[in-house]
Amino acid sequence: MKYVDEYRDRTLATRLAERITHTVHRPWTIMEVCGGQTHAIVRFGLDALLPTSLTVVHGPGCPVCVTPVGLIDQALQLASLPHVIFCSFGDMLRVPGSRGDLFGVKAAGGDVRIVYSPLDAMTLARANPAREVVCFAVGFETTAPAWAMAVIQAKESGLTNFSLLVAHVLVPPAMEAILSSPQNRVQGFLAAGHVCTVVGYEDYEALAARYRVPIVVAGFEPLDILEGIGLLVTQLEEGRAEVENQYVRSVRREGNRQARAVVEEVFEPAPRTWRGIGEIARSGLQLRPAYAAYDAAVRFREALSQAGSVGVEDPDCRSGLVLQGLIKPPDCPAFATRCTPEQPLGAPMVSSEGACAAYYRYRSHVKRET
Amino acid sequence: MTENKSYEPACPLPASGKQTVQLAHGGGGRLMQELIRDVFLRAFDNPMLAHLHDGATFPNEKGTLAFTTDSYVVHPLFFPGGDIGSLAVHGTVNDLAMCGAKPLCLSAGFILEEGLNLETLRRVVESMAKAAQAAGVPIVTGDTKVVDRGKGDGIFVNTAGVGLVPAGVRVLPELVRPGDAILLSGDLGCHGIAVLSVREGVAFTGNVESDSAPLHQVVGELVDSGIEIHCLRDLTRGGLASALNEIAVAAKVGMVSDEAVIPVLETVRGACELMGLDPLYVANEGRFVAMVPESDVESALTIMRRHSVAHQAVRIGRVTAENPPLVALQTLLGTHRILDLLSGEQLPRIC
Amino acid sequence: MCLAVPGQVLSITDDQLRTGTVSFGGVTKDISLALVPDAGVGDYVIVHVGFAISKLDEKAALRSLELMAQLDRREAPGPS
Numbered sequence: 001m002k003y004v005d006e007y008r009d010r011t012l013a014t015r016l017a018e019r020i021t022h023t024v025h026r027p028w029t030i031m032e033v034c035g036g037q038t039h040a041i042v043r044f045g046l047d048a049l050l051p052t053s054l055t056v057v058h059g060p061g062c063p064v065c066v067t068p069v070g071l072i073d074q075a076l077q078l079a080s081l082p083h084v085i086f087c088s089f090g091d092m093l094r095v096p097g098s099r100g101d102l103f104g105v106k107a108a109g110g111d112v113r114i115v116y117s118p119l120d121a122m123t124l125a126r127a128n129p130a131r132e133v134v135c136f137a138v139g140f141e142t143t144a145p146a147w148a149m150a151v152i153q154a155k156e157s158g159l160t161n162f163s164l165l166v167a168h169v170l171v172p173p174a175m176e177a178i179l180s181s182p183q184n185r186v187q188g189f190l191a192a193g194h195v196c197t198v199v200g201y202e203d204y205e206a207l208a209a210r211y212r213v214p215i216v217v218a219g220f221e222p223l224d225i226l227e228g229i230g231l232l233v234t235q236l237e238e239g240r241a242e243v244e245n246q247y248v249r250s251v252r253r254e255g256n257r258q259a260r261a262v263v264e265e266v267f268e269p270a271p272r273t274w275r276g277i278g279e280i281a282r283s284g285l286q287l288r289p290a291y292a293a294y295d296a297a298v299r300f301r302e303a304l305s306q307a308g309s310v311g312v313e314d315p316d317c318r319s320g321l322v323l324q325g326l327i328k329p330p331d332c333p334a335f336a337t338r339c340t341p342e343q344p345l346g347a348p349m350v351s352s353e354g355a356c357a358a359y360y361r362y363r364s365h366v367k368r369e370t
Numbered sequence: 371m372t373e374n375k376s377y378e379p380a381c382p383l384p385a386s387g388k389q390t391v392q393l394a395h396g397g398g399g400r401l402m403q404e405l406i407r408d409v410f411l412r413a414f415d416n417p418m419l420a421h422l423h424d425g426a427t428f429p430n431e432k433g434t435l436a437f438t439t440d441s442y443v444v445h446p447l448f449f450p451g452g453d454i455g456s457l458a459v460h461g462t463v464n465d466l467a468m469c470g471a472k473p474l475c476l477s478a479g480f481i482l483e484e485g486l487n488l489e490t491l492r493r494v495v496e497s498m499a500k501a502a503q504a505a506g507v508p509i510v511t512g513d514t515k516v517v518d519r520g521k522g523d524g525i526f527v528n529t530a531g532v533g534l535v536p537a538g539v540r541v542l543p544e545l546v547r548p549g550d551a552i553l554l555s556g557d558l559g560c561h562g563i564a565v566l567s568v569r570e571g572v573a574f575t576g577n578v579e580s581d582s583a584p585l586h587q588v589v590g591e592l593v594d595s596g597i598e599i600h601c602l603r604d605l606t607r608g609g610l611a612s613a614l615n616e617i618a619v620a621a622k623v624g625m626v627s628d629e630a631v632i633p634v635l636e637t638v639r640g641a642c643e644l645m646g647l648d649p650l651y652v653a654n655e656g657r658f659v660a661m662v663p664e665s666d667v668e669s670a671l672t673i674m675r676r677h678s679v680a681h682q683a684v685r686i687g688r689v690t691a692e693n694p695p696l697v698a699l700q701t702l703l704g705t706h707r708i709l710d711l712l713s714g715e716q717l718p719r720i721c
Numbered sequence: 722m723c724l725a726v727p728g729q730v731l732s733i734t735d736d737q738l739r740t741g742t743v744s745f746g747g748v749t750k751d752i753s754l755a756l757v758p759d760a761g762v763g764d765y766v767i768v769h770v771g772f773a774i775s776k777l778d779e780k781a782a783l784r785s786l787e788l789m790a791q792l793d794r795r796e797a798p799g800p801s
Contacts, residue, residue, distance in 0.1 A: 001779055002746075003727035003765055004643065012789050013703045019792060036724060043648075045705025089770075090717030116572045116645075116718060117771025119738070119753065124571075139770075142723035145756055146772045153738070194723040197767060197775045220725075222703055223789060249782035250767050250775045258756045259774060360710070567748070576748030640746020644768075646724045 003249070007221030008044070016226035017049035023233050027053040029185050030232055031178070031325045033171060034192035035062030035354065036220050042358045044222045054233065057185075057325035058355035060174050060274065061192055063138045064091045065323065065347040065354045067167045068273040072097035074304050075165055078134050078296060079110045081303060085128060087121040088136040090114045094350045118150035125154075125162040134296045137164040142194040144168055144285060145259035148266035151287070151294045163296040166286055169272055171195050172203045173283035178324050179211040186213070186325050188232045193219040193247035198263075200255030204243045212241045219247040266291055275347055276320030319346030322355050329359040336360060391486040396516030409492060410478070410512055413499035418475065418510040433537050436471035438462060439530035441479075447494065447524055450564045451579030452655070454527055455497035460582050460655055461606070462529040463505050467586035468602045468658065470541035470593050471533030476502065478512040478529050483522035494525055505584040507531070533586075539593055543620035545600040548691035550661045552625065553670060555588070555680035556581070557633035558610055562652035563641045572645065572718055576637045583656030588677035592660065597670050601661040605654040608711070611697070612651065613659060615711045618695040625697040627687030627709065645718040650699075650709065652716070661689060725769035727777060730754065730762050743768060 032038060038058045041047055047056060060066050076097050079086035086102070093102040093112065106112040111131075115121050118135065125133035137147045147164060154162045171192060178184055191204060196217045204215045214235035218228030228246040235242060245251050263285075272284025287295045297304065317339065318332040329335050329348070339345040341357055348354030395405050411419070442458040452460075459476065466473040478498065482491065502509050509529075535541075560581040567574050585604065592599055601621070603613045610632070618625050634642075634649045642649045656679055662670050667685060674683035697709040728743040728750075738753040743766065752766075757773045760766050766773035 001765070001782060002729075003777055003782065004746075006782075006786060008702050010703050012786075012792075015792055016789065034723070042707065043701070044703050045701045045707045046703070048705040049703070093717065114571050114718065119771045120571050140723055142725060142769050142774065145774065146770045149738070149753065149755065149772065156737075192723065194725045194767070194769060194774070197725070223786075227785075227789065246785075248785060249778045256756060256774055258758060262756070563748075574745075574748050574750040578748065635747075637747035640744075641748045643726045644728075644745045644748065644750065 004221070007219070007223040009223065013049065013222050013226055016223060016230055020054070020226065020230050020233055021051045023230065023237055024051050024054055025237060027055070028187050028233060028236050029055040029057060030188040030190065030229065031057045031059045031186040032190040032218075032225070033059035033061045033175060034190075034195070035065070036194070037061075037190060037192070037218065037225055038355050038358050040220050040222060040225055046222060046225060049226070050229070054229075056229070057328060058322070058358075059178070059325055060277065060323040061140065061171065062348065062354050063140055063143070063167070063169060064095055064350065065319070066169060066274045066277070067092075067095065067138055067347070068275045069098050070273070071165070071167045072101075073099065074297075075102065075136050076100065076105050077304060077306065078165060078300055079105045079112050080108070081132075081300075083130075083132055085111045085113060085124055085131050085133045086136070087113050087115045087124065087133060089138065091350070092136055092138060094344075095347050096344065096350070118146045122150055122153060122159065122162060125159055129161060131161060133162050134300070135162075135164050136167065138167045140169055140171055140192070140195050141199045141263075142192075142197065144263045144267060145198060145256075148262040151266050151291055152262060154294060155291070160293075163294050163299050164287065165296040168267070168285035169274065170269070170283050170285065172207060173280050174274065174277070175207060177277065177280050177283075179207070179213060181324065183326055188214045188236055189216070190225070190228050190232060191215050191217045193217055193224070193251055196245075196247070196251045196255065198256050198259045200253050201243050201245065201251065202253060208241050208243050214241045215243045217243070217245045217247050217251050219250065274323070276317070276323050314345040317346035319348045319356065322348055329356040332356070390488060391482045391484060391491060391516055395482065396514055402514065405514060409488075409495055410514075413495045414478070414502070414509040414512070416508040416510065418508065434535040436466050436469040436533040436535050437530070438465040438469070439528060440465060441526060441528040443523065443526050444565060445523055446565075446568055447490065449568050449580060451560070452564075452582040453494060453497050454525060455494035456501040457582050457655055458527040458529045459498050459501035459505060459507070460584050462531040463507055463584045463586050464604045464655075464658070466531045466533035467584075467589040468541070468604050469533065469535060470539045470589070470599065470602065471535045472590055473505070473507040473531055473533040473586050475508050475510040476529050476531045478509050478527065480512070480514045481522055481526035481528075482514065482516045483524050484516055484519040486524050491525065494527070498527075501584070505586065507584075507586075536593060541593075541599050541602050543601045543603070543617045546617055546621035546623055546661045546689055547600065548623055548689050549664060550600055550689040551664055551667045551685050552614070552627060552687040552689065553660045553662060553667070553674065554610070554632065554684055554686045555585070555658050555660070555674055556656075556682040557635050557638070558605070558654060558657065559634055559638040559642065559649040559652035561655040562609070563638050565653075566645065566718075567641070574641065574644065576641060578635070578637050578641065581654050581656035583679045585656065585658055585679055588674055588680045589658070591673050591677070592670060595669065595673055597666045597673075598663050599660055599670075600663070602658055604658045607653050609649070609651045609653055610659070611648075611709045612711055614697045614709065615695070617661070618697050621689070622694045624690040624693040624695065625687060626690055626700065627697065628700045629702055630700070631684055632686050633682050633684060647716050647718065723769055725767045725774065727765050728752070728768050730760055730764050730766060732762060741773075743773070
């Protein structure tokens with residue numbers, strides 16, 4: 001059991017897809033919330049296995065895509081400071097702010113480093129005591145424990161040149177924003193298995209009950225996604241709206257208690273603006289006052305007040321509608337014309353988990369021609 | 371790697387005793403002469419280079435000359451299975467081989483950063499000499515410049531190469547036509563993953579060694595065998611996916627490839643899963659594709675598999691008349707998707 | 722949104738972060754196992770940005786694969 005190839009089996013995938021086709025009698029629109037699942041759907045061509053009456057729309061689950069222009073401008077400002085080493089996950093470097101991206105700052109002499117883990121950023125901070133190491137802390141519930149552990153470690157080990165520019169977001173408020181929109185057409189959700197690995201799925205039970213919407217927690221391999229979709233359409237056809245867990249090998253109902261505890265210790269909920277969607281109450285995380293020393297927003301207040309962000313997005317970009325599942329990327333007039341991965345107008349075309357980039361990269365013959 | 375293990379060049383310190391490269395090493399004066407004599411000449415020594423002209427002349431034989439150049443800026447300079455020096459030799463030898471040419475000789479241009487440790491330079495140069503010796507392709511001319519500290523990244527290497535294409539041999543992407551088979555010489559991704567494994571910030575450990583290797587011998591045998599080779603392409607930056615796309619555009623054809631038969635080492639797959647990379651886009655330095663007519667598939671594979679650099683050679687797809695210039699990939703699940711060109715460097719995808 | 726991959730724990734050191742060597746198809750990386758106190762050597766864990774976030778439940782995994790293999794087109798497996 002290696003937990004990878006077993007879940008890419010062609011025979012089982014075909015059988016699961018046949019079962020979905022057999023189950024579906026009416027048209028349904030479902031959303032996979034997570035960009036990792038979007039990536040898997042297009043990489044393995046799973047949409048081609050599904051019945052045409054089933055519409056799968058892609059949700060806002062790419063932290064790179066939903067980080068607002070204003071925060072990216074703050075990142076650019078901090079990364080430009082001469083005494084700062086700015087650490088980021090790879091995907092974030094290409095996302096445009098209102099005046100360029102982190103790659104541009106790097107080319108202009110800014111010290112921007114790609115890190116794999118918050119631990120790598122801490123190593124950099126220890127190795128460069130005369131510099132300030134600032135981390136762009138982006139992510140969903142899955143990533144929050146890692147940043148929280150880093151902050152706790154920094155405090156315990158007396159590391160003083162380490163801070164976070166926090167852009168963390170939470171999934172349930174975004175799902176609720178989609179469900180409460182009058183234009184909503186999402187009838188069921190595939191919830192993100194790794195988010196639920198950390199926080200569990202108790203929060204989703206209230207959501208499912210209040211909006212009468214089935215939610216299936218699913219993994220990221222082809223068989224996970226197909227089995228998850230199967231459970232979801234079965235619920236829809238039977239008129240049920242429950243929370244089910246497909247990803248049983250990793251997700252418990254209560255999540256990971258240790259991980260939740262460290263997040264609770266370090267972070268508190270805060271309002272957050274989502275790129276293309278707008279501000280959603282209690283949809284983000286910020287550092288608690290006890291950890292203000294590690295908050296780049298506090299530490300660099302003066303430098304950030306000069307960021308001068310205009311926070312404007314391109315008017316042709318429909319990424320807000322894409323992220324809410326109201327349209328699919330090819331429905332945007334700028335898709336593959338004005339907006340390409342080389343010249344992105346919006347973040348979902350930048351990140352490889354962004355729905356627009358995923359569609360651009362992996363789209364099938366048919367979709368490319370229409 | 372096909373290095374001659376018995377070849378051990380000895381490279382003593384430069385007479386001046388300087389341990390780092392100075393701006394003057396590129397200034398054309400004594401220090402530069404010392405550098406050429408004690409570092410480069412000692413390593414590359416051969417009759418054609420011994421003339422020390424600005425360029426080299428070489429015997430002209432019947433056939434077409436092939437000429438290529440490439441610059442190498444890999445970071446870090448040393449990685450499992452190779453370094454910037456061996457890479458600079460293999461890369462240019464392979465570029466010649468992909469023209470169907472037999473490489474005759476190489477040039478080597480160095481851009482050195484002020485402050486570079488001479489020991490580092492010596493290691494790189496020795497590695498180049500070994501690689502050139504093993505490939506049987508001499509380095510016959512060269513150039514050195516030194517730039518201010520901070521203006522370079524230690525060492526940049528440029529190599530140019532000249533080769534001879536045998537009479538009657540034409541290997542060009544536009545000769546590819548529908549019905550051709552696509553042959554792949556071996557497993558994908560080792561070079562890119564080996565380099566990534568030692569890069570600051572993402573480092574991991576594993577037994578992944580670069581596939582960097584000269585391909586001119588296997589290609590030479592394919593060419594000499596009389597097989598009708600339409601196109602050859604080495605799978606460097608951008609990997610298999612980019613190479614197929616470039617050929618499809620040049621030949622105005624479509625292609626279909628089968629993901630299930632494309633060999634990728636388990637360790638490379640593991641590293642790709644970890645970093646969120648697609649092995650089909652990861653760089654290789656010792657792998658190539660060949661487009662040949664259906665009738666020549668078996669004989670081409672037989673020849674390729676006789677060489678250690680291509681012993682895993684396999685047919686991975688075919689050229690079609692449909693949907694030019696799209697490259698389609700049949701996924702592991704039997705569905706199809708487009709194998710598109712990558713817009714930029716593949717970045718570790720973490721969240 | 723959250724690239725997290727399964728790997729096998731090869732060894733664990735008794736430091737503050739409970740750093741372990743984890744193998745991903747043969748390549749290894751040092752990973753903090755502090756958030757998965759029940760994971761031991763030989764176990765598979767899900768790893769995200771340098772931290773293990775869960776220990777994989779082999780019994781549950783085998784059971785669900787078994788259910789998929791026995792799947793009848795008209796009969797859905799029950800919720801877990």
